[in-house]
Amino acid sequence: GAGVSQTPSNKVTEKGKYVELRCDPISGHTALYWYRQSLGQGPEFLIYFQGTGAADDSGLPNDRFFAVRPEGSVSTLKIQRTERGDSAVYLCASSPRGGPVGTEAFFGQGTRLTVV
Amino acid sequence: GDSVTQMEGPVTLSEEAFLTINCTYTATGYPSLFWYVQYPGEGLQLLLKATKADDKGSNKGFEATYRKETTSFHLEKGSVQVSDSAVYFCALIGSSNTGKLIFGQGTTLQVKP
Numbered sequence: 001g002a003g004v005s006q007t008p009s010n011k012v013t014e015k016g017k018y019v020e021l022r023c024d025p026i027s028g029h030t031a032l033y034w035y036r037q038s039l040g041q042g043p044e045f046l047i048y049f050q051g052t053g054a055a056d057d058s059g060l061p062n063d064r065f066f067a068v069r070p071e072g073s074v075s076t077l078k079i080q081r082t083e084r085g086d087s088a089v090y091l092c093a094s095s096p097r098g099g100p101v102g103t104e105a106f107f108g109q110g111t112r113l114t115v116v
Numbered sequence: 117g118d119s120v121t122q123m124e125g126p127v128t129l130s131e132e133a134f135l136t137i138n139c140t141y142t143a144t145g146y147p148s149l150f151w152y153v154q155y156p157g158e159g160l161q162l163l164l165k166a167t168k169a170d171d172k173g174s175n176k177g178f179e180a181t182y183r184k185e186t187t188s189f190h191l192e193k194g195s196v197q198v199s200d201s202a203v204y205f206c207a208l209i210g211s212s213n214t215g216k217l218i219f220g221q222g223t224t225l226q227v228k229p
Contacts, residue, residue, distance in 0.1 A: 004159070031215060042120075042205050042219030043160070056214040091160070095215065105217065107152075107160040 002026065004108035006092050012114045013082055021077040021111045025094030032075050033105060034067055035091040043091050049075060082115045089113070118143040118210035122220035129196055129227050137191040137223045139180075139206035147208040149173075149182050149189040150217065154203045163191075163204070196227045 005024040013019050025032050030051055035043035045059040049069045057067075064082075069075040079086055089112050093105040123138040141147065151163040151173070164173030166182035166189065173180050178193045189206060206220040 033216060035217075040221070042207070042221045043217070045216045045218070048214045048216055050214075056216060059216075093160075093217075097215075104162050104165075105215070106162075109159040 004092055004094055004106050006090075006108035006111050008111060009109065010112045010114075012116060015082060015084060015115055017082050019079050019082055019113065021079075021090050021113070023075045023077070023092030023094075023108060025073065025075070025092070026106055027073075029094035029096055029106075030072070031095045031097060031105075032069060033093045033095075034075070034077050035093065037089045037091055037110070039088075046077070046090075079113075082113075084115045087113055087115045118147065118208060118218045120206050120208055120218055120220035122204075122206050122223050124223070126224040126226055129225070131198055131227055131229050132195045133227075135191070135193040135196045135200075135225065137204055137206075137225070139189045139191065139220060141187050141189065141206075141208050143187075143208055143210045143218075145211040146184075147210045149180070150207045150209075151178070151180055151189070151191050152205040152207055152219075154205070154222075156202070160205070196225070198227045198229055201225055201227045 007022045032049040034046040037043040048056040051072045064080045067077045089110040091110045093107045095105045119142045148167045150165045152160045153163045164175040166173040169184035171182045203222045207217045
């Protein structure tokens with residue numbers, strides 16, 4: 001497909017468990033972003049990758065959250081010891097270059113994470 | 117830090133009515149400004165953008181003008197359709213050099229036939 005793909009679309013997990021959320025960006029896009037959207041709120045920035053490196057992880061809420069992009073394409077967001085407050089829609093976006101110029105970011109449909 | 121404030125929703129209009137959704141921002145320097153739209157069951161899509169003061173972004177009959185003097189980027193459409201029913205997000209890319217978006221809380225628009 002041509003768009004950003006996120007899997008799974010829905011994930012229900014028990015409190016304290018570990019989860020991984022996957023993002024397949026648009027081919028050739030060097031910039032990749034993760035956002036978290038709570039109910040009734042706008043998306044909040046978590047982390048930005050330029051290629052393989054995390055260029056800005058200032059939005060990660062605590063050390064339970066970690067993300068990787070080992071080959072500069074697919075990214076995985078990892079959450080350890082999940083808490084009920086982690087329940088949200090996790091959005092991934094990619095763009096051709098990233099940076100401050102305002103190039104368009106293309107969003108996936110998100111993974112809805114529910115921690116019970 | 118940078119922030120975006122949108123008018124609270126939901127906004128309910130009849131078809132062919134005029135739409136305004138207010139958006140104001142706080143940012144240092146000269147941010148780029150965006151409107152994203154989320155249709156039911158779909159992902160966020162860029163609707164329009166403006167990258168410098170007095171620029172007007174437009175798409176699908178929607179317009180927004182970057183007003184630095186009032187730090188605003190209000191979304192307007194002259195005649196809404198039922199198909200415009202969606203959640204609209206105002207956003208900015210600020211002085212950070214990463215391109216990360218700062219979003220408002222979103223405004224739900226419902227257009228009735």
